[in-house]
Amino acid sequence: VEFLSSLGTDVGTTFQALGLGLGAALQPINLLYALIGVLLGTAVGVLPGIGPALTVALLLPVTYRLDPAGSLIMFAGVYYGGMYGGSTTAILINTPGESASMATALEGNAMAKRGRGGPALATAAVGSFVAGTLATLGIAFLAPALTRLAISFGPEDYFALMCLAFVTVSATFGDSPVKGLTSLFLGLALGLVGIDQVSGQPRLTFGVPQFLDRIEVTTLAVGLFAIGEALYVASRRRHTEEKLEPVRGSLWMSAADWARSWKPWLRGTAFGFPIGALPAGGAEIPTFLSYATERRLAKHPEEFGKGAIEGVAGPEAANNAAAAGTLVPLLTLGLPTSATAAMLLAGFQQYNLTPGPLLFETNATLVWGLIASLLVANLMLVVLNLPLVGLWVKLLAIPQPWLYAGILVFATVGTIAAKPSVIDIATLVAFGLLGFLMRRYDYPVAPVIVGLILGPEAEKRLRNALQIDPDPLQLLQSPIAATLFALTAIALVAPFALRGLARFRASED
Amino acid sequence: VSEGAARRSKPDLPGLVIAAALFVAAAVVAADGARLNFAATYGLGPEAMPYLVAGGLALLALGNAVLAWQGSAPREAIDRQPILLILGGFALLAAIIGLGGGFIVATAILFAATATAFGRRAILTDLAIGLGLALVIYLLFVKALTLGLPEGPLERALDAGYSAVRGSSR
Numbered sequence: 001v002e003f004l005s006s007l008g009t010d011v012g013t014t015f016q017a018l019g020l021g022l023g024a025a026l027q028p029i030n031l032l033y034a035l036i037g038v039l040l041g042t043a044v045g046v047l048p049g050i051g052p053a054l055t056v057a058l059l060l061p062v063t064y065r066l067d068p069a070g071s072l073i074m075f076a077g078v079y080y081g082g083m084y085g086g087s088t089t090a091i092l093i094n095t096p097g098e099s100a101s102m103a104t105a106l107e108g109n110a111m112a113k114r115g116r117g118g119p120a121l122a123t124a125a126v127g128s129f130v131a132g133t134l135a136t137l138g139i140a141f142l143a144p145a146l147t148r149l150a151i152s153f154g155p156e157d158y159f160a161l162m163c164l165a166f167v168t169v170s171a172t173f174g175d176s177p178v179k180g181l182t183s184l185f186l187g188l189a190l191g192l193v194g195i196d197q198v199s200g201q202p203r204l205t206f207g208v209p210q211f212l213d214r215i216e217v218t219t220l221a222v223g224l225f226a227i228g229e230a231l232y233v234a235s236r237r238r239h240t241e242e243k244l245e246p247v248r249g250s251l252w253m254s255a256a257d258w259a260r261s262w263k264p265w266l267r268g269t270a271f272g273f274p275i276g277a278l279p280a281g282g283a284e285i286p287t288f289l290s291y292a293t294e295r296r297l298a299k300h301p302e303e304f305g306k307g308a309i310e311g312v313a314g315p316e317a318a319n320n321a322a323a324a325g326t327l328v329p330l331l332t333l334g335l336p337t338s339a340t341a342a343m344l345l346a347g348f349q350q351y352n353l354t355p356g357p358l359l360f361e362t363n364a365t366l367v368w369g370l371i372a373s374l375l376v377a378n379l380m381l382v383v384l385n386l387p388l389v390g391l392w393v394k395l396l397a398i399p400q401p402w403l404y405a406g407i408l409v410f411a412t413v414g415t416i417a418a419k420p421s422v423i424d425i426a427t428l429v430a431f432g433l434l435g436f437l438m439r440r441y442d443y444p445v446a447p448v449i450v451g452l453i454l455g456p457e458a459e460k461r462l463r464n465a466l467q468i469d470p471d472p473l474q475l476l477q478s479p480i481a482a483t484l485f486a487l488t489a490i491a492l493v494a495p496f497a498l499r500g501l502a503r504f505r506a507s508e509d
Numbered sequence: 510v511s512e513g514a515a516r517r518s519k520p521d522l523p524g525l526v527i528a529a530a531l532f533v534a535a536a537v538v539a540a541d542g543a544r545l546n547f548a549a550t551y552g553l554g555p556e557a558m559p560y561l562v563a564g565g566l567a568l569l570a571l572g573n574a575v576l577a578w579q580g581s582a583p584r585e586a587i588d589r590q591p592i593l594l595i596l597g598g599f600a601l602l603a604a605i606i607g608l609g610g611g612f613i614v615a616t617a618i619l620f621a622a623t624a625t626a627f628g629r630r631a632i633l634t635d636l637a638i639g640l641g642l643a644l645v646i647y648l649l650f651v652k653a654l655t656l657g658l659p660e661g662p663l664e665r666a667l668d669a670g671y672s673a674v675r676g677s678s679r
Contacts, residue, residue, distance in 0.1 A: 178572040234591035401627035
């Protein structure tokens, strides 16, 4: 009750803070960073084989010397831009870069084949704008209340929260909970490598001096995403065929298109934001919930599978709202629940900033500037994306050999610049092979990255909580922690009970 | 035994290999944890997390073994040759940088090897494109972003030329 009554005062705080943030975001230099971010993000999102997580990973070493606020604003632009670009590729060549774009690829590509590619791109863009704006406002209004709640969290509560995030992240990604958890534990094992912060002893270093420092998240992400993807695509090149659908006819949506789109946008946002904002992460479930709902509510359900605009509008909004929602646990609790959020966390850490309740106190201008810049980035994207669609389509015409050769060159240059040793390059390539094997045998990649970055944090909280008495039952004495552990147990069992959803997803493939 | 039942009970070999690898990983993590000296610390020592992770990995090895035993849907065909080409490109990159050959040449070779892996058959053209790309990246990183990249003969010549041009323009 106290929590609810304080929400009233939060609204005032939010408006004040957003004003402060807009002041920072609208400074010319930050507008420039946001513009670079959205253009880069869209370009990279359009290119098959690179997602927003990899883009941020590639940018991290390059931006090491730049201004923190500007870089973070740029990363946020990349995040939102990458999602816009991804939907363009899904519609025009039917290769969903991520499973969350699968519904968009299904209906959007069917629309493009029928000569309605323009309206498909438009409803995706406007839907992303609506969802992104509403979700960003959602972040702004939830953040003050959540940070106040987070301040009362003890180490055992944080540990319990991280356990919940571990389970939901690895159980909601991928098609089998066992495989998702396997990925997570690989990440946790990699997180052990290096000097133990409490006792100063090296763990899993095998006498190699390069392993005394922790494994860099960027090295892991670049290896898994860039090299793993390149190896996978190269190995299957002769067995797959991609066809680019030209954009024919009008780019604009007709009055009927608008009438059929606006409700799916809002419903998609309503599915996406809460599921993204829960430490559950993952944009797949809300997009498929949205797709199923739109098919059920549609006046012409027989159009689904042949290019129904509702099937693009709803899932695309859900996808964007969920991705924006993952910023809630990231900013207020320091909890990344997707690969991209993990890379953004690495971006904060690069500047010795720790997202969480304290950052809202000590660095309010930076945090609120970042939130406000998301609104700015969204507006830039909806204004720029459609007029520039011809340019983005040209990017798809880059011959595949040069595209992937370029990706691998940019992927290695970051590692070579940071640590030019044979061991570091070999580590990068080993992660690439791991990424290839994980794709080949259907293990999700994101939990490895979340495990690597969150594992050491979880260990720190666990050891803080059990500092005096190492009896693990103590963890259950905090009611918050006990509740979160109960939810963790439910989240661990639920995927086995929800096999139906997995089967539905598999049937769409 | 009917044919269908025989197909279902057929174990998935790669899955069994993965399960075995996970067992090995669990053993390595546990053995490394046991090696640590933890008498001096309060509360949980540095070995607790490794044991937890090793336990999880061992359980998951079991889970993966069960999945593999149930069999798997047939997987799509893959080619080995492009994988070996890309890995070969990386091996050359590491060797050239390790032996002091410099960033630009090493990167050009990686570019050409990858392009070949993706079906291009014009290695000299691709080497030239790779050299150009690496040169642009080198200048961008070293001159604009003031980040260091490994130097070889080519890079040193570039740097000498660059400072000579700057010196004469003053």
